[in-house]
Amino acid sequence: QVQLVESGGGLVQAGGSLRLSCAASGRTFSNAAMGWFRQAPGKEREFVSTISTGGLTRYANSVKGRFTISRDNAQNTVSLQMNSLKSEDTAVYYCVAGQPGLLNYWQPGTYNYWGQGTQVTVSS
Numbered sequence: 001q002v003q004l005v006e007s008g009g010g011l012v013q014a015g016g017s018l019r020l021s022c023a024a025s026g027r028t029f030s031n032a033a034m035g036w037f038r039q040a041p042g043k044e045r046e047f048v049s050t051i052s053t054g055g056l057t058r059y060a061n062s063v064k065g066r067f068t069i070s071r072d073n074a075q076n077t078v079s080l081q082m083n084s085l086k087s088e089d090t091a092v093y094y095c096v097a098g099q100p101g102l103l104n105y106w107q108p109g110t111y112n113y114w115g116q117g118t119q120v121t122v123s124s
Contacts, residue, residue, distance in 0.1 A: 001026050002025070002113055003024070003025045003115075004023075004097060004114065004115035005116070006022050006094070006115045007020070007022075009093060009119045009120045010120070011121045011122075012085055012121070012123070013123050014086055014123065016085050016122070017084075018082045019079060019081050020093055020095075021077060021079045022034070022078045022095030023076065023077050024097060024113075028076060029073075029113075030073040033050050033051065033052050033098060033105065034050070034051055034071055034095070034096065035047075035048070035049055035050030035069065035095075035105075035111070036048040036069065036093055037096055037111075038094065039092050040092075043091075046060065047107075048060055048067065048080070049063065049067055049080060050069070050096075050100070051070065058105055058106075062088070063082075063089075066082065066084045066085075082120070086122060087122050090120060090122050092117040093117060093118050094114055094117045095114070096108075096113060096115070097111060098112040099112075
């Protein structure tokens with residue numbers, strides 16, 4: 001059974017940092033893109049960041065310069081370092097894996113595997 005399990009969420013003050021991690025099991029994702037989406041209350045799920053098998057990274061404009069994604073293929077993990085957090089970063093963060101194309105990496109439907117999500121709350 002394929003599973004993506006997120007950890008590292010929590011409550012932090014604005015300007016603070018958190019590091020999210022995602023551990024994959026059930027199959028190797030070394031040949032798949034991995035990334036993060038988030039969903040705030042009352043809003044649609046939105047793209048945050050993705051990293052390709054070769055290490056190409058992409059970020060939503062809203063997090064560029066503040067968040068850094070990385071992956072460890074040997075450990076089958078992906079991480080998201082979040083700095084300078086803002087209240088608008090408050091959301092449930094989901095780990096994803098799949099094989100999106102070059103132009104649709106930001107679309108949720110292109111990812112086959114999703115974690116259960118971890119809550120990130122940023123207090124102002």
